[in-house]
Amino acid sequence: MNSGIYIHIPFCESKCGYCDFYSITDLKYQNEFLVSLENEITIYADEYKNGQIFDTIYIGGGTPSILSTEQIVRILNLLNENFKITNDAEITIEINPGTVDQSKLYAIRNAGINRLSIGVQSFQENDLQFLERIHNVNQSLKSVKLAKDIGFENISIDLIYALPGQTLQNWESSLKRAIELNPEHISAYNLTIEKGTPFNDFKNKSRLKTLSESQENDFFNCTDSMLTGAGYKHYEISSFARDEKYISKHNYKYWQHNHYLGFGPSAHSFWNNQRWGNKRSVENYISQLNKNEKPIEFCEFLSAKDLEFEHVFLSLRTYNGLNLKGFKNRFKTEFEIKYKSIISTLLLTNYVEFNEDCFYLTKKGMMLCDEILPAFIKN
């Protein structure tokens, strides 16, 4: 199985109140960050370039499209010079509709980027203002159209639903506009209020009222029925692809425990049952690399039990579910026997099903996966 590379660009023009990804709005470190990133990539290349083949690159953040075209091209060249990357690699960059224009899209396509993940979030101006996004609906429509005109053939758009005060009609109309644009992939996320974010403070001070679980379920069902009705395959809790070939290869590596290397502040890596994460702060990241040391904040070896639980947890996020033979080969035990009592309870509630090869969550189970999956860890 080939491996993946993730690059975290830790800069944004402004912070959105719901976001807990690491990024800063002070752009003064941009150049130093790029020098450090170059250093980090070359340090790892010495260890990982021989015999390792990479077939996905994902440039995320933060707002990668905040970088200049030259800076993005420099990162791609650096990866190509240091790692064996397949000719048909899936190479994605996240773009914020407020930070791209025709010349930048042209240049990044010419540099080899073949997949765009566009942070649209909503096609309603009031939702975008609530989320504190820097872009408007018109800029989203323009970005998607520009990207298509330029020749990108794999475009994903991100949407967020279940916003406080949002109605189902409002969400349906956003989905309708997304479907009209006919992107190859749509990621639709339920808004979660993460600790440490301004939205969490608002929630604690009762200035923000989240939707009830049953309302959230209505949004999930509406998303599923509208997008599958429009021909999209719902292949993971939040992910829809117009065709098998547009399923995100990079994200699948995370769900299948494949190897990946992450570069940049807060980026995570997984290799040979070991997971490590980089320092979050840009300053600490730079200062560590100035000493020619890997900027690692934590590193853990996953025990057999951790790996098994993660395997269950990650596989069940996908609609294919957990492959029973694959589980037996990897963990030398029968899934159906080991988890017999949890499975029987879940079968009674119609949250799970078996087919010939796999055990998977039903759509009803998917909606409640955060409550269902921890039961496996207690086994």
Ligand code: SF4
């Ligand atoms: S643009 Fe994206 S990464 Fe930056 S603050 Fe907003 S949600 Fe977070």
